[in-house]
Amino acid sequence: MKKEFKISMAVMALATVTIFSACNNSGGEAKTSDKDSSKMEMTHEGGDHIYACPMHPEVTGKEGDTCPKCGMKLEHNDNAGAPSNVSMQFTSNPATPKPGEEVTLSMTPKIKDKPTEQVPLDVEHTKKIHLIVVSDDLSWFDHIHPELNADGSYSVKEKFPAPGKYTLFADYKPSGANHTVDYLNVTVAGTVPAAKVYGADKLTGTAGDGFSVSLTPEGGKFLTNMAMHINGVVMLNGKEVDVTTLEDYLGAKAHMVVVSLADKKYLHVHPSVEGGKFDLHTTFEKPGVYRGWIQFQSKGKVYTSDFVMNVAEGNADNMKGMDMKKDEHAEH
Ligand SMILES: [Cu+2]
Numbered sequence: 001m002k003k004e005f006k007i008s009m010a011v012m013a014l015a016t017v018t019i020f021s022a023c024n025n026s027g028g029e030a031k032t033s034d035k036d037s038s039k040m041e042m043t044h045e046g047g048d049h050i051y052a053c054p055m056h057p058e059v060t061g062k063e064g065d066t067c068p069k070c071g072m073k074l075e076h077n078d079n080a081g082a083p084s085n086v087s088m089q090f091t092s093n094p095a096t097p098k099p100g101e102e103v104t105l106s107m108t109p110k111i112k113d114k115p116t117e118q119v120p121l122d123v124e125h126t127k128k129i130h131l132i133v134v135s136d137d138l139s140w141f142d143h144i145h146p147e148l149n150a151d152g153s154y155s156v157k158e159k160f161p162a163p164g165k166y167t168l169f170a171d172y173k174p175s176g177a178n179h180t181v182d183y184l185n186v187t188v189a190g191t192v193p194a195a196k197v198y199g200a201d202k203l204t205g206t207a208g209d210g211f212s213v214s215l216t217p218e219g220g221k222f223l224t225n226m227a228m229h230i231n232g233v234v235m236l237n238g239k240e241v242d243v244t245t246l247e248d249y250l251g252a253k254a255h256m257v258v259v260s261l262a263d264k265k266y267l268h269v270h271p272s273v274e275g276g277k278f279d280l281h282t283t284f285e286k287p288g289v290y291r292g293w294i295q296f297q298s299k300g301k302v303y304t305s306d307f308v309m310n311v312a313e314g315n316a317d318n319m320k321g322m323d324m325k326k327d328e329h330a331e332h
Contacts, residue, residue, distance in 0.1 A: 051075060069283040071227040072270060084177040085112040086119050088170050090184045098189050099162050105131070105186070107146060107170055108153040118152045120175040125250040129154050130171040132257050132266065136164050137195035138291040141306065143257070146170075163190030169257075169266045181266055198261070198289050198308050205294070205305030210237040213294050213305035215280070223314035224284045232256075232271065232278030232294060242276035249297035256280055258309070261289040284311040 051074035053059040053067035065074045088107040097103040107129070109119035121128040133142040140161055146154035160166055168184040201222075204214040211234065218229040232254070234241040243253050256269040265285070271278040271294070284290065292307040312318065 067227070069227060070270065070281040071229065072272075072281060084174055084180045086110065086174040086177060086180060087112070088172075088182045088184065090168075090170075090182075092186050096187060096189045097160060100159055103158050103160065103186070104155055105146065105158055105168070106153050106155040107182075107184070109172065109174060122173045122175050124171075124173050124179070125252060125255065127250065128172060130250075131156060132169040132171065132259075133158060133160075134167050134169075134259055134264070134291075135160075135162065136166065136192075136264075138259055138261055139196040141257075141291075141293045141304070143255075143293075143295060143304075160186065160188045162193055163188045164192040167259075167264045169259075171266075171268060181268075183264070183266070198291075198310075200308075201310055202306075202308040205307050207303035207305045209298075209301070209303070211235070211241075211298070211303050211305070213296075215292070215307055215309075217309075221318065222284060222290075222309050222311040223318060224287055224311060225314035226319060227281060227283055230269075230280040230282070232280055234278075234296065240276075243273055243278055243296070244276060247297040247300070249295060249302060254278055254294055254296040256292060256294040258282060258290050258292040260284075260286065261291065262286070287311050287313045 051061050051063050051065060053070065053072055053074055059067045059069060059074070061074050063074070066072065067074060086109050089110050090105075090107045093104045093106070094101070109121060111117050111119055124130075127145045128148065129146045131144050131146055133144065134140065142158065144156050144158060146156040148154055164187070166186045166188065168186065170182040170184060171179075172182075173179045203216065204212055206212045214233045214235065216231045216233075218231065222228065232243075234243050234246070246253050249255065252271070253273055254271045256271055258267040258269055259265065260267075263286070267282050267284075267290075269280045269282045269292070271280045273279070278294075280294075288311060290309045290311055292309060293304055294307075295302055295304045297303070
């Protein structure tokens with residue numbers, strides 16, 4: 001976090017300079033400790049298959065294990081745990097755009113200490129880079145996909161609506177290495193408008209054309225220190241939609257991103273489908289205000305619903321209640 005902060009300060013101060021982001025965030029999560037990675041290597045040398053969480057590749061284990069961070073079943077993955085030495089060399093042109101001005105965002109994956117080497121990226125969810133863009137107060141969100149150019153860079157055009165700082169999460173996977181999220185910044189010129197202030201949870205988000213999505217955290221509240229399950233129901237004109245009837249968007253029935261307001265921590269939430277509803281799992285590491293955006297597709301059109309979640313510190317008292325609910329659920 002300290003490094004990211006330094007980089008964002010540098011971007012603000014030297015917005016015209018290309019910033020080589022030196023920090024690698026594996027899925028925005030804490031780095032694998034040396035102890036864990038040596039354990040992983042030994043397992044690999046022993047000829048056993050490695051199982052890793054699809055969303056948190058640093059979490060490895062054996063077949064049948066589940067990820068303590070999100071509750072997903074670990075999947076066979078021989079690449080799991082391979083450290084990513086890759087980060088995005090990023091430029092925006094113009095470097096300090098005006099509100100509403102078209103900006104070209106360019107990024108090139110670079111291997112540390114090998115600046116001339118081209119870095120192939122795997123296609124994930126039908127794209128090589130998912131770029132999530134949010135305003136500093138998280139009142140504005142966009143999800144775009146830079147496309148590969150002949151020179152090995154990826155670029156995409158964007159228009160930022162208002163002055164102020166924007167955080168860009170470049171979500172990608174170098175071939176043979178870990179899933180990576182780089183945190184980039186663009187500062188838009190002008191007087192920054194007052195930041196949006198958030199109050200209570202907003203768990204129903206309208207999406208246009210009569211669509212809305214409602215979230216319900218299992219156990220009734222959002223807490224840290226536990227794998228959260230959140231139910232997501234899609235409604236169309238007041239009637240529940242079986243989410244299996246939605247079209248695939250980027251190779252899945254929905255995509256969800258959650259970002260913390262205070263430190264812009266990026267959580268890619270994996271929505272699985274259960275009984276015609278979404279079952280979203282994630283882990284909140286710190287208490288505070290989070291915003292979420294879920295995106296899905298119907299009749300060729302992409303819809304976005306947005307949410308406000310107030311996450312409390314999970315402690316012995318409030319988690320006890322959650323466990324009871326969980327047990328009830330398990331007995332069904
Ligand atoms: Cu994407």
